[in-house]
Every structure is written in C-alpha cells, then in structure tokens.
Amino acid sequence: MLLAGLGFAIMGAFVKAGAARFSPSELVFYRSAFGLLMITVIVCWQGKPLKTPLFAMQMRRAGVGFSALLLFFYALAHLPLATAITLNYTSPMFLALLSPWLLNAEPALSHRQRRHLNLCILGGFIGVCLVLQPAIQSNQLLAGALGLLSGIGAALAYVHVKQLGVEGEPDWRTVFYFTLVCSIASGAWMLVDHVTPLRWQDLPLLCGLGISATLSQLALTRAYRTGRTLTVASLAYSTVVFATLIGVVIWQEALSGIEIAGMMMIITFGILSARSKQ
Numbered sequence: 001m002l003l004a005g006l007g008f009a010i011m012g013a014f015v016k017a018g019a020a021r022f023s024p025s026e027l028v029f030y031r032s033a034f035g036l037l038m039i040t041v042i043v044c045w046q047g048k049p050l051k052t053p054l055f056a057m058q059m060r061r062a063g064v065g066f067s068a069l070l071l072f073f074y075a076l077a078h079l080p081l082a083t084a085i086t087l088n089y090t091s092p093m094f095l096a097l098l099s100p101w102l103l104n105a106e107p108a109l110s111h112r113q114r115r116h117l118n119l120c121i122l123g124g125f126i127g128v129c130l131v132l133q134p135a136i137q138s139n140q141l142l143a144g145a146l147g148l149l150s151g152i153g154a155a156l157a158y159v160h161v162k163q164l165g166v167e168g169e170p171d172w173r174t175v176f177y178f179t180l181v182c183s184i185a186s187g188a189w190m191l192v193d194h195v196t197p198l199r200w201q202d203l204p205l206l207c208g209l210g211i212s213a214t215l216s217q218l219a220l221t222r223a224y225r226t227g228r229t230l231t232v233a234s235l236a237y238s239t240v241v242f243a244t245l246i247g248v249v250i251w252q253e254a255l256s257g258i259e260i261a262g263m264m265m266i267i268t269f270g271i272l273s274a275r276s277k278q
Contacts, residue, residue, distance in 0.1 A: 001223040001227070001232045003215075003219045004216045004219035005235065005236060005237075005238035008213075012243050026194070028069060032183040038211065038214050039175055039176045050176060052169065052173055058169070061164060065181075068156075083147070085128075086134040088147060089125065089236070092121045092155070092234055093125055093151075094152050096117065117231065121230065127269065129262070130261055131241075161220070165221070223235075235270045244259065
C-alpha cells in the first residue's frame, strides 16, 4: 500500500502537469487507456486467460470505481484541490463503518483491535485535514456532497477488490477489467466533452500518467487482496504525504508548521495501524 501511495502521488504530479493542456475527461481516458494497453500486452505475452468466472462482480467493481472517479473529478473541478482530496480520502473511514457487514470472509477483529484501527483511521484523517486545510463555501455544497460520495464510492470499490481477492481473482485481471470499463466510459465522455490534438511532446507525460496509475492499481489490489482491510486503508493516507513532498521538490511549495504536524500524524497512525495485530 505504501508503494501504491507513492505511485498515486506520482500520478497526481502528472495530472497537475497535464491539467494546463488536457481536460479532466481526457486525463481519465489516457490514464485508463495506457493502463489497459499495458496490462493487455503483459497478459497476452504470458498467455494468461482474461475470461473470469466472476464477471458480474468485476463489472460491479469497475462500475463503482469509475463512478467514484467521476465524482472525484467533478469535485476537483468545482472545489479547491485540498478540499476535494480530503473529501475523497474519507474512504478509509467509510471502510471502517462498512467492513463488519461487507467483509464477512475476513478474520474477525477483536473489540480492542477494531477500536485501535478506528482510532488510527480517524487520526490519519485528522492529519490529512491538517495538511490540506480544506474549506467549503456556501455555493459549493453540491460539489462538496458529490466529493463526499466519491469517498463512499471508493470505499465500496475497495470492498469489491477485497471480495474478488478472497474469491481467488488475480490482481492483474481485476485491474484489467477496471481499466477496460474506465477506458470505454471516459472515452465516450471525452468525445462529448473535448478532444485535444496530441503532439509527440505529450507522450512522456501521458505514458508516465498511465504507467504510474497502472502500477499503483496493481499494488493497491495486491494490498487489499492479501492484507487486513482496515490496516491497508489507513496506510492509504500516505499518498497525501508523498504528494506534499513532491509538491515541495518540483513546484517549491512551502510547508507550514501545521502541515508538517499533519504529515507526522499520518505517518504515526499509519505505523500504529500496521501494528494492530499486536
């Protein structure tokens, strides 16, 4: 999950760099299409079967994930960046609320372990708020509500990822169907919205966006398939730390004392969550 967090932060840097030229629908499409091409080449080269006995579950995961992505991009377009990201990162909290009913196949947590993990998730989210310092104005309530729904949708998507792993679905197959649905849906969205003519100079950025997103999805899927769901979810906050550090290095963004304190909270509660079994 830490590798996924780093990968998503790098992906975010490519999105930030490409936002001046490409619309959100185009960035979603290229992120998905490059990932789909990459996974397809690897699968065909290794001769692995794409057919799945859990097609309906794969479609539900892809549909929920894409819907959450759409809501997140809407929030990004209509809210301050910090606010949109904070609302999306409520997903671990919703996972904690949903897991007792939706993750029956996972070993049960003791009351002490669940309380410990819930506190870690809450502490990590407070750290995210300190780093991003979100704010919503009265005319942004709709966008704020949709941003919150993106967090709920992301939590449901991660539940599906865990359930697919329990059923024995390999990581690459889950990522393949997710990128397939996202490529088709975002491609249609892009055609209706706007299409920017491509230049050779755009290829490094778009390839970097697709590769970082795909590797992050593979790492995230493996983490949820093999790890304890709430522990993995709390470590997802590491994306905020990595993204903040990338902003400092590349764009010379200054960090305040409150932001540094928030990053330390994210790191601390992430480490504590990983020790929950003890």
